[in-house]
Structures are given as structure tokens and as C-alpha cells.
Amino acid sequence: MTELSPASPSALAAADERPTLVALVRSAAQDGATLVRGEIELAKAEARETAQKAGKGAGLLGGAAFVAVTAWFLLSFAAAFGLVAAGLPVWAGMLIVGVLYLLVAGLLGFLGRRELQRVKGLERTQAHATSLVEETKAALRPPTA
Numbered sequence: 582m583t584e585l586s587p588a589s590p591s592a593l594a595a596a597d598e599r600p601t602l603v604a605l606v607r608s609a610a611q612d613g614a615t616l617v618r619g620e621i622e623l624a625k626a627e628a629r630e631t632a633q634k635a636g637k638g639a640g641l642l643g644g645a646a647f648v649a650v651t652a653w654f655l656l657s658f659a660a661a662f663g664l665v666a667a668g669l670p671v672w673a674g675m676l677i678v679g680v681l682y683l684l685v686a687g688l689l690g691f692l693g694r695r696e697l698q699r700v701k702g703l704e705r706t707q708a709h710a711t712s713l714v715e716e717t718k719a720a721l722r723p724p725t726a
Contacts, residue, residue: 656679
């Protein structure tokens, strides 16, 4: 029976193969930093996508507002010409155009509102971060016997 003493070359080689506590902490810190960078990139990508949807909805609502203001002016002119002239040709044409603009404004407003309702926030980032925290907690728990 040969016993390996702590000073034997075989024991020293085995001890050198195991990582030191400093190396383990350094590795954990690097892994944590990499993980945080990945989460930040995911959040940025999801925020960019959400901002694009919100911008599209806001643009459609802005278009609806512009068309509605234009229709208001046309309807105002139509009413004024109608009261002054009481003749059909001038104000009737303006009234028809104004009503058409209002229909366009209503359509743009509906589409813009629907687009804004689709904006949900950073759901994937939140779900991924929550699962990551749970996995980390599970990995840090001491094993039960």
C-alpha cells in the first residue's frame, strides 16, 4: 500500500488542476458581467421594437389630427358659404369634400389607436430576466441530501 503524502508530485499535480477560490470568483464575476451585458442588449432590442410600433401609431394619430383640422376648416367654409349664398353649388361641394376628409380622419384615427394598443412593453426581457433569476437562485441553493 502506498499512500500519497501531500508533498508527493502526484498530490501536487492534482491540487494544481483544481481551480482556486480566486479563480472561481473571477470566473463567476466574468460570467455575471457577460450575462448582464446580454440582458442589456435584449432590453435594447425590445425597446427599439416597441418604440417603432409606438412611433407608427403616433404618426397615424398625427395624420388623423391634421386631416381633422383640414376638414374642420372646409366644413367651416361650407357653412359660411351656405349661410351667405344659400346656393347649392359652392358650399355643397365644400361640404362633400369636408365629409370625405372626416371619413379619412376617422379611418386614420382608428388605425392609429389600434396600433398603439398593440404596444405591450418589454415582455420578453422581463420574462427572461425572471427566469434567469430563478435559475440563479436554484443553482446557488445548497444540494439537499
